[in-house]
Structures are given as structure tokens and as C-alpha cells.
Amino acid sequence: MLTAPKDTYTISWRDGVVHMIDQRVLPDRFEVLELTDYRQVADAIRTMAVRGAPAIGVSAALGLALAAQEALAGPPAEFFERLRAAGQTLRETRPTAVNLFWAIDRVLRVAESQAGDPERAAAAVLAEALAMQEEDVLANRAMGAFGGPLLPEGGNVLTHCNTGSLATVYYGTALGVIRNAFEDGKQLHVWVDETRPRLQGMKLTAWECRELGIPATVISDNMAGWAMRQGKVDAVIVGADRIAANGDTANKIGTYAAAVLAQAHQIPFYVAAPLSTVDFSLATGAEIPIEERAADEVTHVNGVQVAPDGAQVYNPAFDVTPAGLITAIITDRAVVYPPYTENLARLREA
Amino acid sequence: MLTAPKDTYTISWRDGVVHMIDQRVLPDRFEVLELTDYRQVADAIRTMAVRGAPAIGVSAALGLALAAQEALAGPPAEFFERLRAAGQTLRETRPTAVNLFWAIDRVLRVAESQAGDPERAAAAVLAEALAMQEEDVLANRAMGAFGGPLLPEGGNVLTHCNTGSLATVYYGTALGVIRNAFEDGKQLHVWVDETRPRLQGMKLTAWECRELGIPATVISDNMAGWAMRQGKVDAVIVGADRIAANGDTANKIGTYAAAVLAQAHQIPFYVAAPLSTVDFSLATGAEIPIEERAADEVTHVNGVQVAPDGAQVYNPAFDVTPAGLITAIITDRAVVYPPYTENLARLREA
Numbered sequence: 001m002l003t004a005p006k007d008t009y010t011i012s013w014r015d016g017v018v019h020m021i022d023q024r025v026l027p028d029r030f031e032v033l034e035l036t037d038y039r040q041v042a043d044a045i046r047t048m049a050v051r052g053a054p055a056i057g058v059s060a061a062l063g064l065a066l067a068a069q070e071a072l073a074g075p076p077a078e079f080f081e082r083l084r085a086a087g088q089t090l091r092e093t094r095p096t097a098v099n100l101f102w103a104i105d106r107v108l109r110v111a112e113s114q115a116g117d118p119e120r121a122a123a124a125v126l127a128e129a130l131a132m133q134e135e136d137v138l139a140n141r142a143m144g145a146f147g148g149p150l151l152p153e154g155g156n157v158l159t160h161c162n163t164g165s166l167a168t169v170y171y172g173t174a175l176g177v178i179r180n181a182f183e184d185g186k187q188l189h190v191w192v193d194e195t196r197p198r199l200q201g202m203k204l205t206a207w208e209c210r211e212l213g214i215p216a217t218v219i220s221d222n223m224a225g226w227a228m229r230q231g232k233v234d235a236v237i238v239g240a241d242r243i244a245a246n247g248d249t250a251n252k253i254g255t256y257a258a259a260v261l262a263q264a265h266q267i268p269f270y271v272a273a274p275l276s277t278v279d280f281s282l283a284t285g286a287e288i289p290i291e292e293r294a295a296d297e298v299t300h301v302n303g304v305q306v307a308p309d310g311a312q313v314y315n316p317a318f319d320v321t322p323a324g325l326i327t328a329i330i331t332d333r334a335v336v337y338p339p340y341t342e343n344l345a346r347l348r349e350a
Numbered sequence: 351m352l353t354a355p356k357d358t359y360t361i362s363w364r365d366g367v368v369h370m371i372d373q374r375v376l377p378d379r380f381e382v383l384e385l386t387d388y389r390q391v392a393d394a395i396r397t398m399a400v401r402g403a404p405a406i407g408v409s410a411a412l413g414l415a416l417a418a419q420e421a422l423a424g425p426p427a428e429f430f431e432r433l434r435a436a437g438q439t440l441r442e443t444r445p446t447a448v449n450l451f452w453a454i455d456r457v458l459r460v461a462e463s464q465a466g467d468p469e470r471a472a473a474a475v476l477a478e479a480l481a482m483q484e485e486d487v488l489a490n491r492a493m494g495a496f497g498g499p500l501l502p503e504g505g506n507v508l509t510h511c512n513t514g515s516l517a518t519v520y521y522g523t524a525l526g527v528i529r530n531a532f533e534d535g536k537q538l539h540v541w542v543d544e545t546r547p548r549l550q551g552m553k554l555t556a557w558e559c560r561e562l563g564i565p566a567t568v569i570s571d572n573m574a575g576w577a578m579r580q581g582k583v584d585a586v587i588v589g590a591d592r593i594a595a596n597g598d599t600a601n602k603i604g605t606y607a608a609a610v611l612a613q614a615h616q617i618p619f620y621v622a623a624p625l626s627t628v629d630f631s632l633a634t635g636a637e638i639p640i641e642e643r644a645a646d647e648v649t650h651v652n653g654v655q656v657a658p659d660g661a662q663v664y665n666p667a668f669d670v671t672p673a674g675l676i677t678a679i680i681t682d683r684a685v686v687y688p689p690y691t692e693n694l695a696r697l698r699e700a
């Protein structure tokens with residue numbers, strides 16, 4: 001049986017090298033990538049070796065730290081140009097999760113505040129990326145502490161995709177909330193949506209639950225409604241890739257269906273995400289760009305073709321859950337209830 | 351590219367041998383099983399070499415024809431005992447689809463009407479099984495003719511699992527309705543739920559649509575809600591494994607969720623099934639036994655393990671959609687609208 005140290009960070013920086021758990025090969029193998037070039041980081045994000053909105057944000061920040069090292073070796077006059085170009089490369093990897101853009105913008109801003117001094121700027125880039133790494137862990141712990149009490153003792157909690165340590169630097173968002181409640185002594189059972197097409201629930205969440213000793217049962221996504229109908233689901237909790245100012249939430253495809261089903265069965269539906277996932281520049285979820293990924297994610301499983309030759313496929317990687325279906329948004333600063341436009345804005349200003 | 355003659359029956363009888371398309375290996379290979387023993391037919395039903403409520407009903411009937419041949423070779427006094435024992439073996443293969451029990455009861459009744467004459471009884475069993483085979487095709491044509499006009503010109507029709515020729519003797523139930531509308535000249539596009547865990551939608555329905563030239567797009571089950579939200583679904587049509595007297599409908603797992611989502615988006619939701627799928631002995635769907643199948647249907651795809659070692663799985667093969675979510679039931683006798691208890695009973699007596 002494959003095991004891994006519980007306290008390994010999904011992404012870390014050691015001696016000028018970015019280490020990341022290769023999530024494409026779990027749960028078959030536990031492998032750590034060692035990346036020395038920001039272009040490798042961009043590839044890792046694009047190919048989903050690393051995924052999860054907070055994790056790709058921090059990955060991009062550490063990618064910029066690699067880019068800054070590289071740019072230092074070039075002409076000083078080109079330092080910022082090269083750093084910005086690296087930012088652009090990282091920015092173009094995936095369109096939906098706002099944490100990616102948020103992290104790149106934040107790191108570039110810090111670099112530019114050291115204008116004219118590439119050495120100091122490169123040091124500041126690394127320091128900022130490492131700060132974001134630690135902030136992510138603290139944010140997850142905070143969400144856990146805020147959200148854990150919302151989960152019912154003895155409850156069955158359904159989750160979608162993977163929002164655990166693997167989706168973040170460590171501890172997780174939605175799965176972190178479940179973990180907090182579990183570590184607090186609550187008897188919980190987790191329904192794990194397998195999460196087609198890439199099966200992050202079955203491959204990653206079920207693996208994390210096993211490592212943590214949290215009782216969990218995998219179901220195919222289309223079983224969630226039937227489990228609800230039978231009274232077997234007490235709460236649903238998911239993560240987020242981007243939340244609009246009004247609370248509309250983009251998250252892994254299938255989240256919207258889970259939210260509609262939760263409402264139809266009067267089951268609370270929670271989103272757990274750090275405030276950095278809220279994109280206050282977008283009024284509603286209609287403005288969130290939804291990534292469409294390659295057909296072979298659906299037609300092939302573990303490299304083996306399961307569809308007929310020539311099958312047409314639609315493969316949106318995310319969907320948008322309207323705010324009206326969300327019971328509460330658990331952030332790293334507070335639990336936010338409707339009306340979200342007002343209450344999220346208030347939190348931002350606090 | 352794999353092709354097959356369009357007009358091959360899924361199950362047929364030739365010179366004392368039951369031929370059936372092996373649905374476990376599609377769309378990779380087109381193979382026909384040749385079965386000479388009713389125990390092989392029972393295995394084929396149990397392992398889902400043949401599946402689909404009408405197809406397993408006719409398979410069981412032809413299995414009894416094999417059993418009658420075998421029993422004829424034994425002592426005449428044991429003929430009926432042996433035939434009934436074969437019926438019991440076939441009956442125990444799968445619990446949910448009522449067509450299986452309906453077909454076995456009907457064939458045994460015919461055999462018993464020839465009491466005391468094994469030769470005549472065996473001939474009557476075969477004749478009845480072959481009659482059911484032809485009736486199934488006619489029933490599907492009738493459902494197509496009744497239901498086809500309900501599908502909108504230019505519409506996007508979502509379907510779940512496989513309800514085409516492969517689920518029946520020929521032509522199909524829900525997919526037969528789509529086929530009828532398509533052959534009638536309607537421009538339709540089919541959304542094919544891949545239908546986890548066994549992927550009958552992706553493997554069988556997408557293959558049948560391709561063979562028939564019907565435009566179709568495969569989605570993972572959890573994308574259906576998002577497609578509806580975007581206005582991309584005009585109607586949902588599914589088959590049935592058992593319909594209670596009040597219209598509650600057991601069908602492939604995920605049907606219930608599709609029905610809840612259809613209602614939430616005000617999209618008509620149709621069930622297509624012959625009247626033989628209605629179990630008038632059950633007042634409501636709560637009494638329908640729901641088969642749970644092995645965990646490896648979820649944890650493995652095409653024989654390859656995708657879940658972590660030791661993952662717990664819940665694998666109900668069917669769910670029950672309450673009658674209140676069903677716009678109409680398209681039978682081989684008429685399109686039935688609510689109130690179903692009254693209108694189904696009236697049809698039965700007609």
C-alpha cells in the first residue's frame with residue numbers, strides 16, 4: 001500500500017529548486033518533480049501535474065522565483081522585461097482559477113517596487129513567493145477552524161474533486177474543513193465524488209482521506225443525487241477556482257449539478273476558499289472564463305481509450321454555481337453568508 | 351474504424367443456438383457469443399454481456415428454450431421440474447429489471463399450458479420466446495412512432511446509459527425514439543451521458559449513434575447540469591428497468607439526478623419503455639429492489655485500477671425517479687401522461 005509522509009508540502013522550494021508532488025501519477029506512484037526552470041513550472045500547471053487553485057497560485061509564484069534567478073544571469077537592463085515575460089508564460093497556462101493571476105500580479109508588484117535593482121528584486125520575489133506559501137497553509141488552517149463547526153456530528157459530508165493538501169500547499173480548503181472537524185473529534189463520513197473526467201476525487205481525495213484515516217466512500221458523480229434522495233448526505237462542501245463579487249462560484253465541472261441537487265434536497269451547500277479566490281473585478285459569474293480541455297480527458301482513462309473512434313466530446317473543466325445555491329462561503333477571514341455582494345466587499349475592506 | 355451491420359439483432363436464435371453481441375467488449379471489438387446452455391445465458395446476463403431490460407427479458411426467454419431442449423433429453427417426468435429450475439437460475443441473475451421476471455413467467459406459463467407433453471411444451475417455449483423477440487422489435491418501433499413527435503426539430507436531446515438496439519432486440523426504447531425522429535428528418539443532436547461506472551453511454555450509445563449517423567456528443571455525467579444551465583438541452587429521454595404502478599421509474603444510476611436537473615431547468619423529461627416494464631404489483635418505486643454491484647466496476651476501468659488500494663465504494667446500479675419528475679412515459683401502446691396510476695392502469699386494461 002502506497003503511503004506518504006502526512007506533512008509533506010505539495011509544493012516547496014529547496015536550494016533554488018521547486019519541488020512538487022506529481023499529481024498525474026497518484027495514487028499509483030508517489031513522485032516528486034524537481035523543477036529548475038519556470039517553463040517547467042508552466043508545463044506542470046498546464047498538464048495538471050499540479051492543480052487546485054491555491055496550489056497553482058503558489059506554484060506560479062515560485063516559478064517567478066526561478067525566472068528571477070534566470071533573469072539575474074542576463075543583462076540587468078533586461079531583468080524586469082524577462083520577469084514579466086515569465087509572468088506572461090505562467091499566466092497563459094490555465095484561464096479559470098484566479099489565484100494564478102492574483103499570485104503573479106502580487107509577485108510582479110513586489111519586484112517592481114525594487115525598481116532598478118535586479119538583485120534586490122530577485123530576493124524580494126523569492127521572499128514574497130515563500131510568504132505566499134506559508135500564508136496558504138495559515139489560510140487553510142483558518143478556513144478549517146471557521147468551517148469545521150458547520151459540519152454536523154455524525155454527519156455524511158459530500159465533496160467534489162480534490163480540495164485537500166494536494167490542491168493547496170498543505171491542509172486544503174474544503175477537505176481542510178472536513179479535516180479540521182475530524183481532528184476535532186467529530187465522527188464524519190465523507191462521500192467522495194469520483195469527479196470525472198480526471199477522477200481527482202477517486203485518485204486524490206480518496207487517497208488523502210485514507211492517509212488521514214477519515215472514513216470515506218467513493219461514488220461516481222451520478223450517484224450523489226441518489227445518495228441525497230436516500231437521506232445519506234447531510235452537507236456538501238466544495239472548493240472554488242474563482243468567485244465573482246456577487247458570490248457566483250466557478251469550480252470543477254459537476255459542482256453546479258451538486259449544488260442544484262443539494263438545494264432540491266434542502267442540504268446545506270458550502271464553498272471553502274481563501275479570500276484571494278474572490279475576483280472583485282467581476283460582477284457576476286457570467287464573466288468568468290471557463291476552460292475547455294482536450295477530448296482525450298474524457299475518451300481515455302489512464303491512457304486507455306474507452307470511447308469509440310471519432311466520438312465527439314464536450315469537456316468544460318469548470319462550471320459556475322450561482323450564489324443563490326450557496327449556503328455560505330467559508331473564507332480564511334470569516335464565514336460569509338448572503339447577501340454575498342455586500343458581505344464579501346465588507347470582508348475585503350476589513 | 352469498427353463497424354457492424356446496422357440490422358443485426360442483439361440477440362437471436364439460429365439452429366438451436368442463442369447468438370448475442372458481447373456488449374462487454376464494445377466498442378473495441380464486435381464479437382458474437384454463441385450459447386448452447388441456459389447456464390451460459392444466465393452468466394451472460396449476470397456479467398452484462400447482455401444488458402438493457404428488454405434485451406435481458408428476451409435473452410432469458412431464449413435461455414428457457416435452450417433449457418427445454420436440454421430437459422427433453424432427460425426423463426419426461428422431470429421435464430417441467432428442470433424447466434422451472436432453469437427459470438429459477440435465470441431469475442436470480444439480476445434483481446431490478448422486471449422484464450426478466452415477466453419474460454420467464456410468460457414462457458413458463460405457456461409451457462405449463464402444454465402439461466404432460468414435453469415435446470409440445472418445448473416447441474411452445476421456443477415459439478413463445480421467438481414471438482417475444484419479434485414483439486420487442488415491434489414495441490420499439492411503436493415507441494419510436496409515438497415518442498418521435500415529442501422531440502423538437504433542431505433540438506438537443508440528452509440521454510443516459512444505452513437504450514438503443516443493444517438494450518433491446520433491435521431499434522431501442524429511448525434511443526429508438528430519437529432514431530425515429532431522426533429518420534423522420536428532424537435535425538437532432540444527442541448529448542450522451544457517458545454513464546459511469548460502466549460507461550454504457552460512451553461505449554455503446556456513442557457507438558450506435560455513429561453507426562446510425564446521428565450527431566452525438568459525449569459528456570461526463572456531471573456535465574449534464576451545466577449543459578442544461580447554458581440552454582443546451584431541450585429534452586431528456588431515458589429508458590426504464592422497472593416502472594411502479596404510480597409511474598415511479600427505476601433506471602440506470604444517474605437517471606434520478608438527470609430528472610431533478612431537468613425539472614430545475616424546466617426541461618421535459620421522458621421515459622420510454624414497453625408496457626411490460628410496468629410492474630403493476632408494486633404501488634410505488636420504494637418497493638423496487640435496487641441491485642448493488644461490485645466495487646471494481648467503479649475502481650477499475652477496462653480492467654485497470656484507478657482508485658487507491660482499499661478505497662471503499664458504494665455502487666448502486668439503479669435509482670428511482672419519482673413519477674412527479676416525469677413529463678410523460680412513452681410506451682408501445684400510447685404516450686402516458688400524469689396521473690400515472692390511473693392512466694397506466696387504463697392502458698393495461700385497454
